[in-house]
Amino acid sequence: MANNSPFSLTAPSIDRTLDVPVPPGQGTGAPNFGVDPSNQIPNTWQWNLTVEREVFRDSKLELAYVGNRGIHLLRYTDANFVNPPSSWLEYSTNSTLLANLIASGEDPATAAADAGSANNGLRPFGRTPACDPLSDPGCGNFGQIDFAEWKGSSNYHALQALYRVRIKSLDAQFAYTYSKSLSDTSLTSSGTTANSTVLLNPINPRLNYGPSFINRPHIFVGNIDYLLPTFTGRNALIRHGLGGWEVASILGYSSGTSMTVFGSGDITGAPGGLTGTGARIDASRPNRVPGQPCRAPSGSPKFQWLNPAAWTINDYQLGSFPTASVGECSGPGLANTDFSVHKNFKVGEKVTLQFRMEFFNVFNKVQFKGFSEDITGIHNDIVGSGFACTSLAATDPDTQSQFNSLCPHGVTNRVAWNFANNGQTNFGQAAADKGPREIQYSLKIEF
Template structure:
């Protein structure tokens, strides 16, 4: 594992305190002041300052195996890890600019489980066979890589009288059974609600996991000898060969009509063919 100290973050140091915003939100609408009128430095709106007080830590178990037998070479790696931080990057914005621990939780790049496996297999060259058989079946090379990993962490927010804040967790499992999960409702939206104006929401930072990622890519190639000097290389590549739908991105605002819906997906199957003539 490792630890990092004095990382940069970029809070808005001209953000009104929560207590000021809360008191203002409880006034009758006609008496409420604008956010800019409540800012500590009058005449300015947002003021971003670079502070070096953020921290992070990363711990992991990493396993690796490789095996070679004849024409087959195989590798596999597995990582079980946790990356915690109070700022994943210097552009992170916090509701509490002077309390960097408020956003302490899984980093945006945290992936709990990552498994990767590769293989390369070569067919015999068939040098003692006939030219047609040797040319069509001999010396092919097939390789592939498979990857499976946990999803990205997300934070659920709510529109409140004091601005966009973390939502309240009101109970229940965050995740739906696989049979109830759809692209329009990927997680249990009933577990979250908007917090009252006089306090912060009680849900954690990045406490919700998005869909995982599963990808399989394959490549098939061979070099054909046309003459002693002229060679033709053929290659076929298939990315996301099984056309797995890898969803990503959530609507995480409880006030949004699409709250809980998947907003994007990764690319589908992509096959490309290529030939290169060398002489």
């Protein structure tokens, strides 16, 4: 409890001596982490309904509905966030501070740093009763306080089908799953706070509810094993050259995992981020552009997975919440076929010689690496650095028109943003693939 908000205490471990019977004390610092003392044990409820039927001899078909419900899951929030009804004040106050400095003749490029941030002065903890962010931007002593709580939830529903057949020399199995996984917390990295799944608005956790990072709507897998005829009774050349070979294949095809586009990055003059709550700026999302698809348009390079025109923070009203939702797009899927062929040759009575040839990704399809909440494989962070209107120099040709249209009076709470200069140049691009086709041969002697 000593490390829980609003405390941040460290017990000294210095051995006492007669010269120094009581070690020097250590003052309290600003807390940066806390745990909900009323947490509950996580629960997972699972249920299924399965029907099996023999289609014909040595073959069967299974159909199943599978459900899963998770409650009291670990998630993270900011215990010291700026209340959303007041979040616009952070930018408004900063704008006033900036405007005063600019009016006094200071260069807009340096005014933002000199004005400081009113964000901490608007947070509920760490404020003094006389705290006035306008006259003293640094009057708030505490900043963000990551807070672990067991209030997350998830649900999963799936239709699963399995077909298996064994006919003489053939053994095959195929499985297909159509499913949807929804959650308001990360299901893959619940052991760390340094991720982009912190609640965007702690008052409204539903803003974080959507397709989870493990959501793959379609999954198909299969395996086939077939033993070719031995050609018994034929001449030795046919028996040994063509007979007795075994071929096998493994199929794996699935849609990509759900992806969320983030709008993190520094917004000059708005240290509290796009929403103004100050709750984990890396959890912010941009606005969705109506009519624009997630996937890059036809004619784009193959590695350009996402459509840069589908999201924007241009004209984003600071202190509001975005229109882009969680898990609204799908990442690269899987389309892989492996193939192998092998045969055993008898050499005398006690020695067997096995020749094997294996092909991985036999069709040599380019398969881009997938996505996870730490943005591995796909660059999906749309903002390099945004610019608030008060910090735009009107003489800058790159921002002149934006400044005139969005900032007619020099101060506004809307973002002026230039994707080419401020956005990620590799936004929506696959950083790597799973590799080309691989072929390997082996010769094994058993005795």
